[in-house]
Amino acid sequence: MTTHTERGRLGRPRPALARSVLSGLAPLAWIGPAIALIAFAVLWPVVKMVQSSTTHWSRYGVNLGSNGTDNYNKLFKEQDLSGVLERTGIWVVVVVTLTMVISLGVAQLFNQKFPGRTVARWALIAPWAASVMMTAIIFKWMLYPGYGFINIILNDLGLVDRNSNTADWLGHSGSGFMWEMAVAIFVSIPFTSYTVIAGLQTVPAEVYEAAKVDGASKVRTYFSVTLPLLRPALLVATVINVMNVFNSFPIIWEMTKGGPGYDTATTTVFMWILKGQNIGESAALSMVNFALIIVIVFAFLKVSKWNSEADA
Template sequence: MSNRSKKVLTTRRKREWGAGLLFVSPSVIAMACMVAYPLVLVLIYSFCKVALPKFDLKYIGFENIRKVLTSSQLPIVLKNTILWTFVSLFIRFVLGFASALILQVDFKGKTLFRIITLLPWTMPSIVAANLWRWIYNPDTGILNFLVKQINPAAATNWLGNSSTALMAVIISYSWMGFPYLMLMIVAGLQGIPKEYTEAARIDGANSIQVFFRITLPQLKGFLLILTLLEIISGFNSFDLIFTMTGGGPGVATETVGLNIYRMAFQNYDFGKASSMGILLLVLVMIGFVVYSLGQRRKARRWQG
């Protein structure tokens, strides 16, 4: 290649760089200001005492993290978060999988079923919260009315009773979230080549065998990442608990998300809230590192 054409090429490439960067710059700048910079701030805050209203910082080392980890509320909050995330995930997966499999069968009313099951997902979370608050209402709620028909003693203040509140909110959360899992699982099922299941059928496998030997293994990677994302959204969720119980009664439904909100915007302890946020972030990152390491090992196994 002559010197000249090389030079033309590099200037062209440079111009390409410039144009490309120009196109992506609005989004990248927004990301830098609203994601990268904030993350650095959270990291700094978590080692500082933050004095409002001017956000004056005073370095106090691991004091915030120590306070978070030794707080007497932490075990309850963690227990609630884990129950909230995993119990609802289980219910959503069962309902989502059942609906997705139903949609694989041809029957009359399939479209109607699809529309009906999608409905809870389309609802704004605040509307879902209001609908369920009305159902759980202790005096005039329909749930207590129905329960009283069977056993008058079992009627209770579902959201105000610390032994039922968490489960009541979990049911609402599962109601709102299962259609999303249904849609994702349907999308995942469509990705499995028909030849696989047909071949298994010809070899004499029944539906249950096909499901456990072909469908599930084929979906494994997809389900794993879906589970991870859903666990994160479980940690994140705030709307339903905030509006339905406000974390109460007492701390019976207080989860990590609500706890961070309370530290920051009710106690105005931004340092402590930040260190709790960082701990949560580290937890999520560990999950993803483990996941991607697993994926890499699997890829290597397939290649070797």
């Protein structure tokens, strides 16, 4: 651009300058909307978030001016924060890993031809189509001590006395969190399975024939042929699951509200709890969350060399 302007000053006729500037701006007509959208939906909220996290807010949202890093100092002094972060790590790793493993199996099954496959595939959508909040509430009541459905079954199987302390699954942080992870896996499986099924359908039949001709065992075929070819689908599913699960809120909120104390809260839930007490501190935590999710996603993409196939 500089050279254009200089040349313009050196005596070229003005219309030519205007024309070159105009033609330089021409692509804007195509990329402009996208830029505007990103600026509005992504960049502006980030700016607002940074601002909020360095502002002193009254409990009811009155702006009392900037307070530098006070909110962050206060946040890092929260004695529950380390536990919350640790729990968030466990939450993401366990939920995503188990979701992926189970979905691989489910997808393999649903990729087979069997009578009623269409119906079964539709049924698989149910947990996905249902509101997550609704699912969480239903599980909460199924786990109710005394007469919750799951407890009655476990009781009849002789595994758990439905009136005992053990049956109060959501009352203790350990078992409560475990059930919440189970529900998170339950609602993540449909999407993941469909992504994997889509991936399986792109694997050409010839490669399986070739593997058969070479005398590869079923297990060997799966690990050396199917899985590598599924890689793009698995990567997409993992990245989206990581972000979804990290930001998941309704399951924990509906089942235990993050309690007892804050012992089943992840960062997203803790952020919401803090919002009722200190908006600035809550905004600081949402900045931390934001940084974490970016680091996690980039680290994952880096480690998995997600685009190596495209480069090769």
